[in-house]
Amino acid sequence: MLDSDDIISAIVKGYSSFDEAELTLLVAEGDRQAFLTLYDRFASRVYGLALKMLGDPMLAEEVSQESFMRLWHRAETYRPDRGAFSTWILTITRRVVIDRLRKQSRQPEIAMSIDEHSWHEPPDPDSTSESNRWRTLRFLLDELPEEQREVVELAYFHGLSQRQIAEHTRAPLGTVKTRARLGLEKLRQAWFEGSRSDDE
Amino acid sequence: MDRSIHIDQDTLAVFALGALEPRESRRVGMHLDQCERCRANLKGFKAAADGLLHSAPPVEPPARLRANIIAQISKAQPARRTSWWQRLTNLPLAPIALGLSAILLALNVGLWLQVQEVQQLEAQLLAQVNEDRIAQGLYAYPDVHRVLIEGENVYGSAIYEEYLRFAVLYVWGLEPLPEGQIYQVWLIEPDGDRVSGGLIDVEAGEEFIQAVVRAPAMIKGFDGIGVTVEPAGGSDQPTGVKVLGVDL
Ligand SMILES: [Zn+2]
DSSP states (O other): OOOHHHHHHHHHHGGGGSOHHHHHHHHHTTOHHHHHHHHHHHHHHHHHHHHHHHOOHHHHHHHHHHHHHHHHHHGGGOOGGGSOHHHHHHHHHHHHHHHHHHHHTTOOOOOOOSTTOOOSOOOOTTSHHHHHHHHHHHHHHHHSOHHHHHHHHHHHTTOOOHHHHHHHHTOOHHHHHHHHHHHHHHHHHHHHHHHHHHHO | OOGGGOOOHHHHHHHHTTOSOHHHHHHHHHHHHHOHHHHHHHHHHHHHHHHHHTTSOOOOOOHHHHHHHHHHHHHHOTTSOOOHHHHHTTSOHHHHHHHHHHHHHHHHHGGGSOHHHHHHHHHHHHHHHHHHTTTGGGGGGGGSEEEEOEESSOEEEEEEOTTSSEEEEEEEOOOOOOTTEEEEEEEEOTTSOEEEEEEEOOOTTOOEEEEEEEOSSOGGGOSEEEEEEEETTOOSSOOSOEEEEEEO
């Protein structure tokens, strides 16, 4: 026997108990409440990434809006088996930013990594045990040797191609590529060491 | 395929960062499509690159962003069906909850009233709510479906909104059951399968019950609701006598 409080709480809490996979299914059906629930969960992540990449609050706001509109129109393209929703929406955000950066600078279009495919199962950055590790990654990035961090950030967050990075940093192309590898390897290592120590 | 030209690690790293020039990126992509070994090598780089997405500290966006997005999605799909509940979501929740409390409270007050009277009361309440503009979204309340309950000695109604995952039963006349038995609600799927929607315990002296039926999916996916008498604790499938039914 349930009273009116239960009804109210079911209404108020309803959507917040759904996971991202359920919510995106509802969004694909045009459910605005589900959409806003996802917005409330991820807006600060999306806006944070856009702000980090662009450094301009107005532009970051525009990009966030565009990213969420893509979610609204294309929710059905999210595939939970390919990774966490947060990675998906942040990938969209990064893409929107980089499209803009490249349009602005009239750079030749550079192919986007392999966002559409997924050949691995990335760990879920939203599960409680993983979230600390992702946070660690944030600090690890700052701790990379300067020249490696620079290559990683110019490529991933500013959308420069390897040749543009070589020009920008006045380093030979081969050196740029090696720095990219070393940087990512360190991040990856730190990641897996983190996994091991967590399991113990 | 020519195994002698696997992609070197440096190039895989740059690929994972999305920084290869288009032509080279396509070449690498085509190779990866066919080469398990290189895909395996890419894995760690890609995981590290994905991690970078999460390395930006979260920052609360200005409140107008949410408002702008709501405005845009309202324009974006005029043809889409919007339910009253979906329309409600533009509004702050507190006043809505207040408005609903008022109605539900009134329904409790209506405990001794007949269905007709409750309906009248509800209409009056709705009118008040509209005037008050406490919860503008309740304009749309009539979108909620009300269906009559069919049963031998019970009467009442079920109220539901197709896009929500629960329905509310208002029932008069359910007798208290002997110890060891309980009423169980079933949601009837189009193929005839029943899934439990919860238990209803009727205590002596309770002439009226109001029960929330919880559904595993949106109500629009079900054909009906039924209530049976089951052993205490409930059953996996209905086993006892059916006391009421609702056609959704
Ligand atoms: Zn290969």
